[in-house]
Amino acid sequence: MIDLDAIGSGLPVAGHARELRDALAGRRMVVQAPPGTGKTTFVPPLVASTVPGRVVVTQPRRIAARAAARRLAALTGTRAGEYAAHTVRGESTLTPGTRVEFVTTGVLIQRLLRDPELAGVDAVILDEVHERHLDADLAVAMVCELAELRDDLTVAAMSATLDAAMWAGLLGAGSTGDGEPAPVVEVGSVLHPLEIRWAPAAGSATDARGVRRAFIDHVVAQTVQAFWDTGGGALVFMPGAREVDAVVAGLKGLPELAGTDVMALYGRMDSHSQDAALRPTEKPRIVVATSVAESSLTVPGVRLVIDSGLSREPRLDRGRQMTGLVTVRESKASATQRAGRAARLGPGVAVRCLRHEDWAGMDAESPPEAEHADLVGPLLTLACWGSPRGQGMRLPGALPPDRVAGAEEELRGLGALDADGRVTPRGREFSQIPADPRLARALLDSGEIGSRAAAEVVAMLASDERAPDGDLVALLRTLRSGRHPGSRGWRRQARRLEGLVPHVPGRRTTADAQVGTVVALAHPGWIARSRGGRGDGGGGYLLVSGTGADLPRGSALAGQEWLAVAETSRVAGHGSGAVIRAAVPIDEGLARAAAAGLETTEDRAVWRSGRIAGRRVHRLGAVTLTSTPVKPSRAASRSAVVAALREEGMGIDGHGVFTWSRNALELRRRLGLLHRVLGDPWPGMDEETLASRAEEWLGPELDALARGRGAGGASMTTALRRLLPWPAAVRIDELVPEAVVVPTGSHIRLEYPEVGSDLAPVLAVKLQECFGWTDGPTVCDGRVKVVLHLLSPARRPLAVTDDLASFWVNAYPGVRAENRGRYIKHPWPEDPLTASPQRGTKRSGR
Incomplete structure (x- = not known):
């Protein structure tokens, strides 16, 4: 007979025993208690006293599961497994007589997938749910669904922080989501100063x-x-x-x-x-x-x-x-x-x-953890449970949709999911192996090295052991020798994994080949090639996934052409931002075999040095294996030219695919003003719009470039005119003339504003050529006044105005007084409105 009073002696949570029993009457309960109040020690045996079967208690870490089981065994005066036991990966003290079993959340999930009814278990206590580990979130949702089918199952959640209301809602919601929240038992913190x-x-x-x-x-x-x-x-x-x-x-x-x-x-x-x-x-x-x-x-x-x-x-x-x-x-x-x-x-x-x-x-x-964790394993779990993506489940928080899509794509690549996200027979195989799905795939597909060697490498990679200087082969050799502190647990897990797959003898291979095969099969996207190719002594690598990564300074792996990478880390301010922490050298043959699904050959057209060039590119993911010259197809060439327009620019600013003449730039500015002032049907002239409509107005030029000609001979003025709207196009010189006739009869070119500017066109003209002119020029059907920059005989600016009548009356006297002594050969009449306009000096009379 277990003495609950003795177990709870000195524990604050024990003072709430009656409240806890009352809450358990409804078989749902949330306990909110800060660390140190004894909830992990006292609540499980209390629950066990209310149910006939076993009580399973989840813990976020193996160390916590072991410690909790040993403490409860000590308090009850029993040996390990008699009353309290623990089960973690590769280690268990469970016996048929165990009443309280402490497990990691991963162990509980594996059991639920094997036995969705949890036969022999009458209560599940989900401890430390406030830590929001992803496994714990999944376990909560799965246990809630099981409890809807098993009225006799008691479910409790325990949290150390003030989030009990959320957990109470999840546990009490029911299948329709409208049930009463589970009762909450709050245990106060008994803190000294x-x-x-x-x-x-x-x-x-x-x-x-x-x-x-x-x-x-x-x-x-x-x-x-x-x-x-x-x-x-x-x-x-x-x-x-x-x-x-x-x-x-x-x-x-x-x-x-x-x-x-x-x-x-x-x-x-x-x-x-x-x-x-x-x-x-x-x-x-x-x-x-x-x-x-x-x-x-x-x-x-x-x-x-x-x-x-x-x-x-x-x-x-x-x-x-x-x-x-x-x-x-x-x-x-x-x-x-x-x-x-x-x-x-x-x-x-x-x-x-x-x-x-x-x-x-x-x-x-x-x-x-769901906000930033790898979702490949959890999504396979949900698919095996029958709820792809967790749809319809009471998860504490939604999974990020963008990362769900990425993880499902990877699982489909492994053959674990179908197009609808449902689990495949191969995915079921993966789920029976207590390891990441990628490692499960490697264990099942590494027949060449034998099932025993594959199981040993997978057990090593799934363990918490760290490779010295990232050398995985050295770690495997040390584990096999028995000199490593973790050798016993590693060998136990390796035997367990070996027993889960068909026996394959394999051929004699080196430890390097064994580790390389498993790592490459588990992480084909992390196969890496030195950026410098053969013989490069640097530490820079390109992964098949397209990510750059560096070896730590002084790594013994530097200089290897190919690596199978097992572990990376992010390091801000360090080269590529990713550092290879554990890897093994492999050869190109193994790299291509392991990532066969990522190997492609395609003919590509690229824009290079002002012309189209064709290459036949043989790739392993993002890694180029070979690249040889070929004649590209017309369609590929044309697409490459359009892509170059978007990436390098149209050349309007002097940098890009085409060369723009002064006339072409001026026409673009004129059309840009028309679009700004009058709108449709006049086309937009910003570079993004021009690039998006390139097929409409650059057809002949694109064809010429696609045939291999250079861009230098293209007339952008002619091309732009293809965008002119008809019949409105016939009025372009009337609406936005290239030049304006001033009173002397001179045709003076207008300077139109840059596209995107809200400025007006400018007419730079000598002041003397404007005598008698009171109504300055306009464009765009009189909607926009031209700004006159009135110049001295030396073509220096004297005044700026868009209202000549006002200028002659108000500003001209001051301009005249300041300049008549400086430019004595030129006319400065007192009455500019009646004076004759002149291009030259007083003597020339022109």
Whole structure:
């Protein structure tokens, strides 16, 4: 008999036992309780006391599932599996007598796909749903659908943040969406006084390469100082495993910390080391952890928290279609949860390594993983569940439509989905393998190297183990030797995977070939070729997907012509922006075999150096294998010319396909004014419009270029006239004349404004040629006045006006007084309205 009072002793959530039982009467419940209140420890056995079958409790991380099961086993005085068990990838303590089983959300999803009724399970508790991991979102929706079919199934969701109302609505909505929300049990935080200190570092915490060494040293210094000021255990939060190890290394061996245990805690550590960090101890202790210790784990004895203020989260680079871990500023919710860890046992201190004023600019919550995660695996899960794209399911948030389309396209390329998004028999095969669909494809299709070798490589790639210097072959050899700390778990998972596929003996191959085959088949779009080709010693590569990527400086892989890439990351300010973190050299034959569906040969016409050139291009995706000269087809050539017009421009500004004469530019400006003032049927003259109508007015010129002629002989004036509307075209010289006749009889050219300008045409004319002229010229049927630039005999500007009558009366006297002594040979009559206009001097009389 399990003693719930003993399990709940000292746990704030235990004080709500009656409320929890009442809520469970309706078989739906949401528990809102902050970290440290004991919900993961107390609620599962309480639920188990109300149902006859097994209770499955999801956790976001393997480390959390293991820790929760071991703690509950310890509190109940039972061995692993007798009452509480855990099941994570490749590891399980489950027995037929287990009453409470802690699993990762991925394990629950796999079970639901194999057994949609969850036979033998009478309750599902979805823990830490506030973290909004994509697997957890899918699990919530799938369990809600199952609960509609199974009236006897109890479903509970537990959240550490103030979002309980949303989860209550999802759990209680019913199939029609109009059900009553599930009851919410709120457990208050029992916090002792908490002091917040702000300790910003000098300079930025990160640079283009990641977290700066100076910032890590700052965290070490703050930890040492605060540790002795406060007493008790310390919990230091860093964004990733590399930074955790760096802080641990900086703290160990310091004379100030003699006798203090300094320990690391992150997801990919072996279970023994994780257990050591979570086990209570009498010695002073500093635990340096990633976000795993934020909400789903409880580190005992903590009275001090040092918060770096940083978090490592996946982000999708939409341009490169790569998801990579990026170091970002934590959210306010994360900072609050981290700080709260210091005040569970008594008064605590939280030191935040950022400025107080930074707080206002921090996000309230971390974004849901669905906004930036790789959707290939989740979409296959939804299709196997019978709900392509999650349509009709109660997902906590909609999946981004643009990325759904991209992921479905990739799944269709793998043969996992049909054109309507429904799962295919091959997709069903993938779903039975507990790995990413791409790795599942590689496991099934790597028959040449044998099923055992393929399973070993897939197990390695699916694990949390990191290749030294990105060398995957070296990692595989170390795992096979048994010297690697993760060798035992890796071999167990490899055997499991091997048992899921038909046995294929394979031929003897090298480790390089084995790793290369699996990686290339799993990620054909990430096969990469050196940008310099053979013998290039640089680190720049072009992926088959079209993305550029670089090797880290000093990489042993530099100089390899072809690579099969397994892992990349985004690094701002680093060359292409993408860095190859794990890869293996391959040859061109393997590259082409693995990405056979992406290999194409096409004849292309390209615009180069002012002429059309034809090339027969043999490509592997975006990677050009060969390119040889050919005579392009007329249609392809013509299309290339039109594309060049859009990309390089029409040549109006002097740079582009065609050369425009002065007359052509002037005609374009005249037509542009007509379109601006009179509108249709006069055509628009902006470059975008001209390019879009190129087939209408540039037909002969396009044909000539398509036949291989140069653009230099094309008359753009003749071409533009093809756009003139008939019969209105006959009035063009009347509406927008090239020149105006002034009183002396001179024909003076008008300067029309640039297309897109709102200015008027300009007539630059000597002042003396305008004597007696009171009504200045107009264009566009009198709608636009021409602006006169009245010039001196030396053709220097004297005045600007579009109202000559006013100018002669008001401005001319001043102009005359200022210039008659300067230009004494030229007439400056007192009455310009009665004087005769003259082109030359007084003596010439002209």
